[in-house]
Amino acid sequence: MRKPKIVVLGAGYGGLMTVTRLQKQLGSTDAEIVLVNKNDYHYETTWLHEASAGTLSPDQVRYDISSVIDRSKVDFVQDTAVKVELETKKVILEKGDELSYDYLVVALGGAPETFGIKGLDKYAFSITNVNTARQIREHIEYQFATYKVDKKPERLTIVVGGAGFTGMEFLGELGNQIPRWCKEYDIDKEMVKVVCVEAAPTALPGFDPELVQYATALLERKNVEFRIGTAIKEATPEGIVVAKGEDDTEEIKAATVVWAAGVRGNPIIVESGIENMRGRVKVEPDLRAPGLSDVFVIGDCSLVINEEINRPYPPTAQIAMQQGELVASNLAKLVQGKTNLDSFTFDNKGTVCSLGDDDAIGVVFGKKVTGTKASFMKKMIDNRALYMIGGIPLTMKKGKFNLLK
Amino acid sequence: MRKPKIVVLGAGYGGLMTVTRLQKQLGSTDAEIVLVNKNDYHYETTWLHEASAGTLSPDQVRYDISSVIDRSKVDFVQDTAVKVELETKKVILEKGDELSYDYLVVALGGAPETFGIKGLDKYAFSITNVNTARQIREHIEYQFATYKVDKKPERLTIVVGGAGFTGMEFLGELGNQIPRWCKEYDIDKEMVKVVCVEAAPTALPGFDPELVQYATALLERKNVEFRIGTAIKEATPEGIVVAKGEDDTEEIKAATVVWAAGVRGNPIIVESGIENMRGRVKVEPDLRAPGLSDVFVIGDCSLVINEEINRPYPPTAQIAMQQGELVASNLAKLVQGKTNLDSFTFDNKGTVCSLGDDDAIGVVFGKKVTGTKASFMKKMIDNRALYMIGGIPLTMKKGKFNLLK
Structure with missing residues (x-):
C-alpha cells in the first residue's frame, strides 16, 4: 500500500x-x-522589527530548517x-x-495589506521577511550617512504607518537604536524625527487603555511623535500625505516610510x-x-x-x-x-508588546504587566517559541538571555 | 608688543x-x-578607501584634534x-x-577633479572625507540588501572610475570585503561585478610596470574587471557610459559608481x-x-x-x-x-600602494616590494604618520598592528 x-x-x-x-x-x-x-531557513516573524531597526542581526532572527527537521522522515524542498x-x-x-x-x-x-493607499507598495518599506527587514535597516543607515553629506533634514525623518503591534514594537526598537546611530554618524539626536501615523482612534486597538497609555508615553519620551486618528492618503517619493481636518491634507517629508499596518x-x-x-x-x-x-x-x-x-x-x-x-x-x-x-x-496565554529590549506592556494569564517584568516575559515567550519547535538546543542557540537589565 | x-x-x-x-x-x-x-577631528585621508569599503570603521580613521594640540598654545576654531x-x-x-x-x-x-565629465558630480560617489566614505559603504550595503528584495543585478555592480592610487587601494579593500558582504547578505559571489575604468593606457601611471602587473593580476584574481584605456563619457542614474572604439559608446549598468581619479x-x-x-x-x-x-x-x-x-x-x-x-x-x-x-x-622615502590589508606593492628607499612585506611596510608608513603628529599615545590608540597575516 x-x-x-x-x-x-x-x-x-x-x-x-x-x-x-x-x-x-x-x-x-x-x-x-x-x-x-x-528559504532554507525559518525566521522569527515576531522578531523582524528588531532586525529592521538593527537591534538584532538577520542571523539572530533565523535558523536553518535542517536543524529542526528529521531528515529520515521529512523531505525538504526549497x-x-x-x-x-x-x-x-x-x-x-x-x-x-x-x-x-x-x-x-x-x-x-x-x-x-495596504488598503489600496496610493504609493505605499512603491515608496514604503514593509517588515515582511528577513530581506525586507535588513533592507529597512540599511536604508535608514544610508540616509543617516547621506545626511552628513547633503544635510537634507528629511533624511533623518522616519514615518511608521500604523500603531498596531508591529508598529509599536518597531518604534520601541527605533527609540533605543537611534541614539546609537546618532553616535555612529555624528548626528545631533534632536535632528531625528520619528512620526507614527495611525488612522484608528487609538494606538494598539483592543489593548487595555491603561497599557496603551503607558506605551505611548514611553515612546514619546523616546521622541516618537504620534499622529493618532490620522489617515495616510498617499505615499510619495518625498514622504507621505496625511488627511488634516475634513478636506485638507498635509505633507510629511520623510526619506524612510515603513508600513507596519495590516x-x-x-x-x-x-x-x-x-x-x-x-x-x-x-x-x-x-x-x-x-x-x-x-x-x-x-x-x-x-x-x-x-x-x-x-x-x-x-x-x-x-x-x-x-x-x-x-x-x-x-x-x-x-x-x-x-x-x-x-x-x-x-x-x-496572553500577549506582550515589546517597547525596545528593556520595556514592554502586556496581559499574561489575564494579568496586566509593564516594565522590566513584561520585558522579561516577552523574552520568555520568544524563547518558548524556539523551545516548542527546536527543543533545548535551538533555544540555547538562538534564545534571548539578556534578561536582566 | x-x-x-x-x-x-x-x-x-x-x-x-x-x-x-x-x-x-x-x-x-x-x-x-x-x-x-x-571638524573637531583629523582624518587619515590615505585610509579613507578602507572606510569606504567598510574594512575600517569611520572612527578608526580619525582622531580628535584636541588629542594632539597643546591648548595652552593653540586656539582651535571649528x-x-x-x-x-x-x-x-x-x-x-x-x-x-x-x-x-x-x-x-x-x-x-x-x-x-571630475575633468568636466557629465553627471559625475551628481551620480558618482567620491572618496573625499569621512562622511562621503561612510556614505559609500552604506550605499553599497543598501544595494546588496535591496538586491535580495528586487533581484536587480545592477545593484551588485560597482564601477570604480580611475586606476590610480586611490582607485587601486579601494579595489583592494573591495576585493576582501565583498566576500564578507556576500555572506552577510546571502548573495552568490559570482553575481557581484566590480569594474575599474581608467582612461590612461595603464593602471597606476608612473609606477614600475612589473609592480603594476602584480597589482592588476592580484585584483583580477579578486574578480575585478579592468577596462584600461577606456574613457568615461558620462555618469547617469543607471550607471556609466564609456567610449568604445572611435565613435561608439557602451553603457555599464551599475548602482554604485565611485569616482577615484584626480x-x-x-x-x-x-x-x-x-x-x-x-x-x-x-x-x-x-x-x-x-x-x-x-x-x-x-x-x-x-x-x-x-x-x-x-x-x-x-x-x-x-x-x-x-x-x-x-x-x-x-x-x-x-x-x-x-x-x-x-x-x-x-x-x-617611497610609496606603497595597498591591495587590501594583506597585500601591497611599492618602492621603498629605492627598492621594489610586494606581498606581505609591502603590506607590512604600508602599515608602518601609516603608523609613522600617526607618530609624527601625535607621538606614541596616538600611535598606540589608532595604529595598525594586525601586522602578521
Whole structure:
C-alpha cells in the first residue's frame, strides 16, 4: 500500500510546528512528509522589527530548517508554491516542479495589506521577511550617512504607518537604536524625527487603555511623535500625505516610510480558488478549508472567530503554533484511518508588546504587566517559541538571555 | 608688543604637522597660534578607501584634534574658511566670523577633479572625507540588501572610475570585503561585478610596470574587471557610459559608481585670488605663495615641481607632512625676526600602494616590494604618520598592528 503523502507549505511558526509534531507522532513507514519553503531557513516573524531597526542581526532572527527537521522522515524542498490545483491535488512550484499530495497544509505567511493607499507598495518599506527587514535597516543607515553629506533634514525623518503591534514594537526598537546611530554618524539626536501615523482612534486597538497609555508615553519620551486618528492618503517619493481636518491634507517629508499596518492572506489562496475573505480562509473547526477534506489552512492565511467578541483573532505566532499542533494530531488520525478529528480552540496565554529590549506592556494569564517584568516575559515567550519547535538546543542557540537589565 | 598671530587653515597632514611642530618650537609668549578646521577631528585621508569599503570603521580613521594640540598654545576654531582677504589679512569663516592674521598657512585639502565629465558630480560617489566614505559603504550595503528584495543585478555592480592610487587601494579593500558582504547578505559571489575604468593606457601611471602587473593580476584574481584605456563619457542614474572604439559608446549598468581619479586644489584658492593652476599654487622654494610674504600654501593646494621629470609631485601625505615641518621652522624664524627662510626639498622615502590589508606593492628607499612585506611596510608608513603628529599615545590608540597575516 502506498504511504499517504502530506505536503506542508511554509516553514513559519505554523508549518514548522506541524512538521516537528508530525515527525514525532508518525513513523517513517506511516506517511511521506514533504515541507516546502522558499528559504532554507525559518525566521522569527515576531522578531523582524528588531532586525529592521538593527537591534538584532538577520542571523539572530533565523535558523536553518535542517536543524529542526528529521531528515529520515521529512523531505525538504526549497521552492515557492505558486498555486494549488485542488482537482488534481497538486502544488505548482515556482521552479516548474509539481508536487502531488494526499493531504495539504497551507501554512504560508500573509502579505502586507495596504488598503489600496496610493504609493505605499512603491515608496514604503514593509517588515515582511528577513530581506525586507535588513533592507529597512540599511536604508535608514544610508540616509543617516547621506545626511552628513547633503544635510537634507528629511533624511533623518522616519514615518511608521500604523500603531498596531508591529508598529509599536518597531518604534520601541527605533527609540533605543537611534541614539546609537546618532553616535555612529555624528548626528545631533534632536535632528531625528520619528512620526507614527495611525488612522484608528487609538494606538494598539483592543489593548487595555491603561497599557496603551503607558506605551505611548514611553515612546514619546523616546521622541516618537504620534499622529493618532490620522489617515495616510498617499505615499510619495518625498514622504507621505496625511488627511488634516475634513478636506485638507498635509505633507510629511520623510526619506524612510515603513508600513507596519495590516496583514492579508497569501495570494496563493485566491489564485487557487480556495474560498476566502481578503485572502484569508474562514476554516472549519478542525482547521480544514470549507468544502475541502484534504486541505488544512493555518497561520496568517486562516481566519478563526473569537466568539466572545464575534471578531477574528489577530494572526499571531501563538495561534499559528497551536493550530500546527492540532493539525499534526488531526493528520496523524487521518493517516491512521480515524475520522474523529479534533476541533481547534485558541488558548490565549496572553500577549506582550515589546517597547525596545528593556520595556514592554502586556496581559499574561489575564494579568496586566509593564516594565522590566513584561520585558522579561516577552523574552520568555520568544524563547518558548524556539523551545516548542527546536527543543533545548535551538533555544540555547538562538534564545534571548539578556534578561536582566 | 603685540604677539604675531599665525592662522593655520586645515587640520590635515600638513596643517597638523605645522601646528604640532610650532607648539614645540614656540613659547606661548612668542606667537598666537590659531588652527581652523571644519571638524573637531583629523582624518587619515590615505585610509579613507578602507572606510569606504567598510574594512575600517569611520572612527578608526580619525582622531580628535584636541588629542594632539597643546591648548595652552593653540586656539582651535571649528569652522570652515570660505575666503582669504589678502589686502586686509583676514580669513572669512562660514559661520560669519572674521579672523585676522599676521601669517597664514593654507593647508586645506583638495577637491575631486571630475575633468568636466557629465553627471559625475551628481551620480558618482567620491572618496573625499569621512562622511562621503561612510556614505559609500552604506550605499553599497543598501544595494546588496535591496538586491535580495528586487533581484536587480545592477545593484551588485560597482564601477570604480580611475586606476590610480586611490582607485587601486579601494579595489583592494573591495576585493576582501565583498566576500564578507556576500555572506552577510546571502548573495552568490559570482553575481557581484566590480569594474575599474581608467582612461590612461595603464593602471597606476608612473609606477614600475612589473609592480603594476602584480597589482592588476592580484585584483583580477579578486574578480575585478579592468577596462584600461577606456574613457568615461558620462555618469547617469543607471550607471556609466564609456567610449568604445572611435565613435561608439557602451553603457555599464551599475548602482554604485565611485569616482577615484584626480584631485584639484581647494576652491578657496581661486576665490581668494591667489595665483594658481587649476586651484593649486606653484609655491616659492620657501613654500610661500608667489608675491605674498605672509601666506604659505602646503598640501593638496600646493604644487611642487619634481625637477627630474619636470612634472609636479603628486599630492601625498608624505609631501604634505614634510612641507608642514618646513613651514613650522620657517614661521619660527619669521616670528623671531629672522629672514633666512629655508627652501623645501622633497625627500621621497617611497610609496606603497595597498591591495587590501594583506597585500601591497611599492618602492621603498629605492627598492621594489610586494606581498606581505609591502603590506607590512604600508602599515608602518601609516603608523609613522600617526607618530609624527601625535607621538606614541596616538600611535598606540589608532595604529595598525594586525601586522602578521
